[in-house]
Amino acid sequence: MSIEATDFSLPNVGPGPDPLSLSALAADHDFALLLFQRDHYCTNCRKQVQTVAGRYEEFAERETEVVSIVPEPPENVREWQDSYDLPYPLVADPETEAGDAYDQPVRFGFLGDWSDFLGRMPEAVLIDLRSSPEIVWQYRSKSTFDRPSVDDLLAAIDDARDG
Template identity: 55%
Template sequence: MTPTLAPDFELPNAGAGPDPYRLADRAAADDVDFVVLLFQRDYHCGNCREQVQQVAERYEEFVARNAEVASVLPEPRERAASWQDSYGLPFALLADESKAVGDDYDQPTRFGVLGSLHDLVGRMPETVVLDVRGDEPTVAYEHRGSSPSDRPSVDELLAEIDALA
């Protein structure tokens, strides 16, 4: 099976790390083997807020595996900055206001046109693990949520990274 190349992107970063956040730069970093992208539903999503806090609490376990996390929020930078002010996340918090990166990674939506217009009812969570050890980043794992709470646990993500390593 041929690995799927990961779509490259650049987004404003309201969290820890470089701003703007460029996937190509992170893939070239010597201390990064994997990039975990957490595609969120929207600013108001309680499950999303819970997820980033759970990952933050155990972020050192990702770092120990040479894995970097970036949460992708389909909101303007100001809204992402508000999350960062509230949670002090130790990883990147990217503002994908146009939703272009979520779309490039096939973030699922429900309810057709209505869902595409209103993230709160339509956009579902997605988690993607990118393997950046080769010449170009590839998609190594994907979990496309079918409901607002359908997302892998921190333990599941760490196990996926361990299996890939």
């Protein structure tokens, strides 16, 4: 794949620098795994961030920083951090700056031709930070239930490192 990654600077309510940018992560990590969420209310998104948090050590062993990006204002996103105490950055993207830059899916099948009301779909983007930041793997969800497993995410990191 190897597409140049777009840097961003967004408010971070979790661990790490605030604001958070890809360039800040590049100093200490080989990869960044961006998990674009649907919205603050999405129960599948909430499950995903908790599942990834439970296996965060496996990402850290791979020199990968997980970053969850929620298209909401910082005060809404902070509720997630207060509830789940995530060990990785949790950033607010209220203007969908990063979501738009990474082509986060917005429409939901044929209904999207009629209305964007159904919201953003989850997306996972793996960025290689070892040289010029570049996208090396991407998963665009077709529904709020359609997400790669943690094992799939770890395999994508391993493949990118070995490839």
